[in-house]
Amino acid sequence: MNYTLRPTATLNQIVSEIRRSISWLYYNCQDYGCNPDRIYIAGSSAGGHLAGMLVSGGWQKEFSVPEDVIKGAMLLSGLYDLEPVALSFANKWMELNTADVNRNSPIHLLPNRGCPLIISYGGSETSEFKRQSNDYASKWQAAGFNADCFERMEQNHFDIPLELAETGSVLTKKMLGLIS
Numbered sequence: 263m264n265y266t267l268r269p270t271a272t273l274n275q276i277v278s279e280i281r282r283s284i285s286w287l288y289y290n291c292q293d294y295g296c297n298p299d300r301i302y303i304a305g306s307s308a309g310g311h312l313a314g315m316l317v318s319g320g321w322q323k324e325f326s327v328p329e330d331v332i333k334g335a336m337l338l339s340g341l342y343d344l345e346p347v348a349l350s351f352a353n354k355w356m357e358l359n360t361a362d363v364n365r366n367s368p369i370h371l372l373p374n375r376g377c378p379l380i381i382s383y384g385g386s387e388t389s390e391f392k393r394q395s396n397d398y399a400s401k402w403q404a405a406g407f408n409a410d411c412f413e414r415m416e417q418n419h420f421d422i423p424l425e426l427a428e429t430g431s432v433l434t435k436k437m438l439g440l441i442s
Contacts, residue, residue: 284325288328303332305338333377342398343368383419384414384418399411
């Protein structure tokens with residue numbers, strides 16, 4: 263799905279856009295031959311963070327979708343706790359305040375009913391991407407939900423999603439296993 267980028271939209275607006283997109287999909291997908299009870303998502307980098315925001319809890323009622331609207335997700339090279347971003351140079355253009363960080367950090371917004379997650383990152387990612395992926399998976403698992411978190415040694419931040427175009431790749435097999 264597409265969404266408005268920074269600086270045209272705030273992160274709060276972007277997250278609202280993607281949630282509204284899921285609501286639209288849920289109510290309209292049958293017109294396109296899809297099953298609203300089989301919505302799976304994937305995202306890489308900023309999309310990994312946004313996918314984390316879609317599996318998080320507390321937003322579904324506002325958008326009139328079931329709490330378990332997302333049945334499973336693949337999150338690649340995402341950030342799941344935005345406090346380090348707010349404390350870094352990147353906040354000059356992100357413009358996150360404490361409320362924004364709390365509202366948009368999936369690690370602090372676990373749902374009541376979690377779906378299975380595949381969380382991965384490239385071997386040459388920064389230690390922060392690796393730490394956040396592992397911490398998010400651990401917190402998801404501690405809540406009683408399924409999360410498969412692993413490093414793809416031969417991949418980097420920019421080419422890890424390209425692995426999904428390879429029929430026999432680890433990520434493709436795991437994604438197909440998730441949705442089958």
